[in-house]
Amino acid sequence: MSQTHQAAGTGRRTTRGREPGRATLVGIGSLLVVLTNAVIFILPPLLPVIQAQYGLATVAEVTWLYTVLTLGGGAGFILLPRLADLHGDRNANVAAAAFLTVGALVPAIGDSYPTLLVGCALMGFGGAAQVLPLGFLRRGLGESGITVAVAVLVIGTGVGIVAGMIGGGLIVQTLSLQSFFVVLTAIGAVTTVASYLLIPHLPPAERGGRIGVVGTVWMIAWVAAILLTLTQGLVWGNAALIPLVLGVVGGIAWFRVERRSSNAVFDVALMKAPLVTASCICITLFAAVNAAFLLLVSTYAQIIPAALRPVDAYGLGLSALDTGWLMLPFALTFVVGGAIADRPVNNGRVVPVFVSGALISAAGLAWLALAHDQQWHYLVGAAVIGLGCSIGYAAGFTLVQLAVPEEKAGMATGVAGTFLAVGFAFGTALVSADLSASLVPVPGTTLEVAAENLYGVGYWLAGALALAVVLTVLVSTNRSRRRTGGVVA
Structure with a gap:
């Protein structure tokens, strides 16, 4: 099926006139993926600054930033990829980049908590640009498009996550909050112009359709x-x-x-293709593992042991910037995972790839559940978990793309992206609930932090999510065999 879809796409591509260079398309796609992920993960180091600057009384008010960002992203993942299919890749990408720009501009001008909420909603919607390269790279690069697009998505995601966390730490140390949003507005404006100039304006991939x-x-x-x-x-x-x-x-x-x-809105028949539903569920689970791991690391690493009572003392006492550097192995192994998964997935061996990614992730999480009180523990764990998650992402997004013809690449991207957004929200909620189960006071303040033992519990919970990937693909494979056996009989 995948070969048929790719061949059809290649034949249609030759009628569209001069195509932009491969390096140009890969470059703008990489920029979009890195930027959108960096924007999302730049927020954690900024939360204490935001709470202090805007005088927010409770942590619940701060978490609304993530809520509106996630809600905006949910809408963007549904609409923007479909817009690319029906109205062209350039239009969809320019719209996404423009939303990112305006979202940063609003708090840059308003410099208040309400304007920050509005800005986060707009940036969340525009953040769906992280998956749009799956469409225009597939359509622009012919038969190699899916492989290159998934590689750009996976590698760019890893780089963007770490760049965001390091960037957030640098901002805390060197810039004011308003200055940060001014800089982000400028970057967003450059990205918008680059999207307009570099992404080809081609006829809509799906003619005659409408949203x-x-x-x-x-x-x-x-x-x-x-x-x-x-x-x-x-x-x-x-x-x-x-x-x-x-x-x-x-x-x-x-x-x-x-x-x-x-x-x-989406071709529901797509979900009936072999392993597509299982792949979407696996994307959700890997995203949940990713979010849980990042929240556990960023929280534990920045707790100062001397600030707690001796009986409660734990943490690494790192700055936001140092915590970001601690995640560097995560980004490095993200680069490797996509390359490992590409060949076996395209040869139809997606189940072993999913299982491998899940078991590698689970091994890294089990390591951190048992050893997470030294910096080198996190360097090892981050490298292992990054490798496992990138293998899982690459397998999931590749299989969903292979299940549809080129003209519906955006629709398939929207399906997978929606499952991705739900996974990140679920992983964050799961760990937040875990770290809220038992709190210890910070002497001399009104603050409370999670009890130390809850971090081990959080890593075990994330490991269980990774193992759920194995269960998902095995159940799906067994059902497919039964269905095939029934048809043969």
Whole structure:
């Protein structure tokens, strides 16, 4: 099936006139992936600064930044890839970069908590640009497009995560919050112009199609309800069950309606292709592992042991910048993982790749569950977990792309991206709940931090998510065999 889709795409590509250079397309795609991931992960080191500068009384107010960022991202992952299919890659990428720019400009001008919330929502929507290169690289590079696009996505994600954490630390030490958003606005403006100039303006990949307004709004609503529960569930308590139930029920009803719709947002038949549903679930689980690991590391590393009572003392006492450097092995092994997964996935051996990525991630998490009180422990753990997660991401995004023809690359990207957003929100919520289970006071302040033993529990929980990948692909493979056996019989 993948060979048929790629050949069809290659033949259509020759009628579009002069194509931009390979290096140009890869360069702008890499910029988009690195920038959008850096924006997301630059926030953790800035949270104490934001809380102090805007006089926020509770941590719950600070977490709303992540909530609106995630909600904006959920909408962006649904709309922007589909916009690329129907109205052209350049238009979709320019729109995404423009949202990032305006999102940074709003708090740069307003310099207040309300404007920061608005800015985070806009930047979250534009952050869906991180997956758009999957579409225009596949369409622009012919048969090698999927391989290159997934490599750019996986490697750029790893680099962007670490660049964001290091950048956040540098900002805390050298710039004011408002100055940071001014700089980010300038970077976003350059990216917008580069997207317009460098991404080819080609005829829409899917002719005659249109975005189903009702189905799109409906999907954004139920995805947002689930993400809202995952990001604010601890603050709302039992009340969080209301949007969760609404989201689940709304999602089930949406799937039933979309299956019969002539203008579906996503091709529901895509999810019936072999291992596609399992791949999307695996993307969610790897994203949850990724988010859980990053939150556990950034929290533990910046706690100052001397600030706690001797009986409660733990932490590495690192600065935000030092914590970012501690994550460097994570980015380095992210580069390797995509290359390892490419050949076996394209040869149909996706199950062993998923299992390998999951077991490697689980091994790194088990290591940190047992040893996480020295800096070198994290250097080792970050390298192992980065390798496992990158293998898993590469397998998941590649398989979903192989399941659709070139003209629907954006639609497939949107499906995988939505599962990615849910995974990050779930991993963050899971670890937040774990670290809130038992708190110890910081003497002389009104602050409280998690009890030390909860970090080991958090790593074991993240390891269980990694092992759930193995269960997911084995169950999916077994069901496929039964279905095939039934058809043969």
